[in-house]
Amino acid sequence: MKDANLVSTALQLRWPWLQRSEVSKPWTSFHIRFNPQVLALFREACCSVVGDGRSTLFWTDNWIDGRSIESFAPVVFATVGRRTCHRRLVVDALVGSAWIHDISGPLNAQGMAEFLQLADTLVTMALVPGQEDVLRWRWSTSGVYFAKSAFLHFFEDRPTFPPWSQIWRCSAPLKCRI
Structure with a gap:
């Protein structure tokens, strides 16, 4: 199951990205308050090519x-x-x-x-x-923001659980697995 807080943070990163990368859009003139943690992550994830x-x-x-x-x-x-x-x-x-x-x-x-x-x-x-100037997203290979790239970055250094595939690929009938 996905962590709802991390999904929310990954999606909230989209607004500062849109404000800085698409300056001709109408939402760039809105003053939107961002969570300080989201802004810190945004600054970490972006770099500018001047x-x-x-x-x-x-x-x-x-x-x-x-x-x-x-x-x-x-x-x-x-x-x-x-x-x-x-x-x-x-x-x-x-x-x-x-x-x-x-x-x-x-x-x-x-x-x-x-x-x-x-x-x-x-x-x-x-x-x-x-x-x-070009704004580049560090966490994706294309340099463009994707919520998936932000979400995957949150789990980059976390330990994995290799036996998960055995749990989900059980050969028992469906009525027995539930």
Whole structure:
């Protein structure tokens, strides 16, 4: 039997996927509140391939080698305002190195090391004008969201019960199996 909570979570992941991947649809303008666990799973399962940088969030989306700046430089990320984190796009941040102005507050030694590493990484990034950003689903081979791929990912590391086939392939008559 399938776990109803996991099925529900796999299906709830579809809404943030649709909001980010099909921007021309009417539901993208709706402000839908998502469960924080669903959003965390969505961020883990998606990565952006940056084109022009107009639909990828600079601080929170996974776009630098499949990682977000939040995970790449956590000390630097901690100094950025919450509102800025969820609104700053890659195109806005990279033009004129505007992302540096988002950092408010002092950085310790680890923060400075992260800042310098981030600056070196961002120097090599180039935007491609006219090419839209592509959202990819990590848990499927095609890169497109499927509820089945999310559901199967939940069971990836769980132990299996090999004798299940013997239970369901019983050769007794149907009236005896029930």
